[in-house]
Amino acid sequence: EDQVTQSPEALRLQEGESSSLNCSYTVSGLRGLFWYRQDPGKGPEFLFTLYSAGEEKEKERLKATLTKKESFLHITAPKPEDSATYLCAVQVSMNYGGSQGNLIFGKGTKLSVKP
């Protein structure tokens, strides 16, 4: 069964304290892995797409990496405004029954950054 597991469930950091969020996935065939940020009461905001193992993407204090089994979202010197829930989602290859819209989401990691 295709699934996505994120850890930790919650993470509290001091401002400037770098850390990483983990997304482990088990899918028949990976077409793409996505990272989103979700603020309370809002829809997910797209951050990155990763397609293949070894790929990396960066945006400001965030860096996403991908291996064959997991993805990491590294947060360097976080600020309070980085506080949010970070979601990981995978799109399964259409050869394995996946579809464009049917992303498999993890439950997210709730990040709190204290000043």
Added chain:
Amino acid sequence: GAVVSQHPSRVICKSGTSVKIECRSLDFQATTMFWYRQFPKQSLMLMATSNEGSKATYEQGVEKDKFLINHASLTLSTLTVTSAHPEDSSFYICSASLGQGRASPLHFGNGTRLTVT
């Protein structure tokens, strides 16, 4: 680009009534839109795929007669929760993709918090 707007952001209704939620793609045309539902501390789950000019495709376990979807134009999809019950209370989020090759990310609206009393 790829802005998706959803309305209303919050709605409270009485049990047995119907509620309509609108989803618009503001700066692009979307032949396909996707409706997700999110329960507290749970993953987003795809409910249905909305296809412009044709019938929606529902995921297993989602009642098509309860969740009516209409995709009448390339920029508007609506979800109507019919005869709502308290267990339908949830966060409903629509999304669309630019579809520009490979695995295109979904862009989400800001969601609708439905509370059925």
